Amino acid sequence: MIELRGVTKSFGTNHVLRGVDLVIPRGSSMVIIGGSGTGKSVTLKCVLGLVRPDSGTITLNGQDVTKGDRDAFLAQFGMLFQGGALFDSMRVWENVAFRLQRGALKKPKAEAREIAIEKLRRVGLGPQVADLFPAELSGGMQKRVSLARAIAADPQIIFFDEPTTGLDPIMSGVINDLIREIVTEMGATAMTITHDMSSVRAIADNVAMLHGGKVRWTGPVGDMDATTDPYVQQFIHGRAEGPIESLR
Numbered sequence: 001m002i003e004l005r006g007v008t009k010s011f012g013t014n015h016v017l018r019g020v021d022l023v024i025p026r027g028s029s030m031v032i033i034g035g036s037g038t039g040k041s042v043t044l045k046c047v048l049g050l051v052r053p054d055s056g057t058i059t060l061n062g063q064d065v066t067k068g069d070r071d072a073f074l075a076q077f078g079m080l081f082q083g084g085a086l087f088d089s090m091r092v093w094e095n096v097a098f099r100l101q102r103g104a105l106k107k108p109k110a111e112a113r114e115i116a117i118e119k120l121r122r123v124g125l126g127p128q129v130a131d132l133f134p135a136e137l138s139g140g141m142q143k144r145v146s147l148a149r150a151i152a153a154d155p156q157i158i159f160f161d162e163p164t165t166g167l168d169p170i171m172s173g174v175i176n177d178l179i180r181e182i183v184t185e186m187g188a189t190a191m192t193i194t195h196d197m198s199s200v201r202a203i204a205d206n207v208a209m210l211h212g213g214k215v216r217w218t219g220p221v222g223d224m225d226a227t228t229d230p231y232v233q234q235f236i237h238g239r240a241e242g243p244i245e246s247l248r
Contacts, residue, residue: 001026001157001189002047007056008213009042016042018213019056024206029183029190031200031221033235034210035244040193043210044159047191048077060157071103078155078188080179082162084146086134093130096120096148105153119148123178140171147175151182158183160192164199176202197236200224209235211244 002024009017016039024030032040045051047058049065058065065073086095096116100107107115117127123144134142143163150158163179164172176199183190183203192203200207201221208218209232217229224236234242 001061002191003057003059004043004047005057007043007046007053007058009039009046009051009053015213017046017053020210020213020215022208022215022218024189024191026189027187028205029180029192029203030206030208031192031194031204032208032210033195033197033200034216035195035235038210039213040210041161044161044191044193048079048159049073075103075105075153076156078150078153078158080143080146080150080158080160080163082165084134084142086142086145086149088134091131091133092120092125092137092145093117095134095145096152098149099153115152116148119152120145122151122182123148124174139166140168140174143167143171143175144178147178147182151186154186155188157189157191158186160190160194160203162194162196163192163203164194164196169198172196172198173202179203200236 004020004022007017007020020043032043034040042051046053047065052066093113093116096119097112099105100112100115117130120130125141125144129137129141134145137145160179164175167175180203194200204221206218207221207224209216211231217227217232219227224232230243234244
């Protein structure tokens with residue numbers, strides 16, 4: 001469904017992507033791993049069209065993502081941001097229904113609220129939270145609201161940017177399980193960026209490791225532990241010693 005071929009991107013003298021090749025099949029969950037500064041977020045932004053690659057191609061269903069109707073293109077995506085990115089001045093249901101009340105999807109307020117409450121229910125939150133403000137919720141509840149917003153418009157593709165950042169291990173497990181269940185139910189294509197190996201094992205069908213601006217290894221999550229690639233082994237086991245240089 002999503003294909004990157006020879007994608008490069010530099011910012012001045014900083015060559016972030018040096019020829020990324022990646023295929024994400026329809027209805028599958030791809031998790032991209034790699035150290036900080038390896039280009040995971042830049043790759044995601046290139047797919048979304050927020051950053052234009054210097055060279056290479058990115059296609060969605062065979063169509064170049066840099067061409068065509070921008071609004072129609074973005075309407076296919078849902079996004080769970082790393083920090084939640086909820087609007088503090090809006091009530092919970094308004095955050096979830098934000099997209100439903102704008103653009104081509106614009107729905108009457110009552111209908112948008114009804115959909116928002118249903119999506120909140122899907123992530124384990126009752127209607128009593130709908131009229132609260134984000135600041136009145138715990139971090140885990142805010143993450144659930146963000147997930148409800150990501151799926152509000154029933155997107156074909158969902159991006160998850162470090163979905164468990166800032167959460168305790170138990171809540172991280174809850175969010176991982178929710179993501180897996182929802183992606184499976186919706187038949188959506190998912191692309192996740194994370195360095196949390198528990199998330200990788202819970203969410204992924206396939207894994208790709210970025211290092212040095214390229215995809216170092218990619219394959220089914222079940223093959224990850226068995227690979228002899230020293231970069232993958234060092235990363236997934238958190239070893240200080242290995243080919244990946246660490247700051248000391």
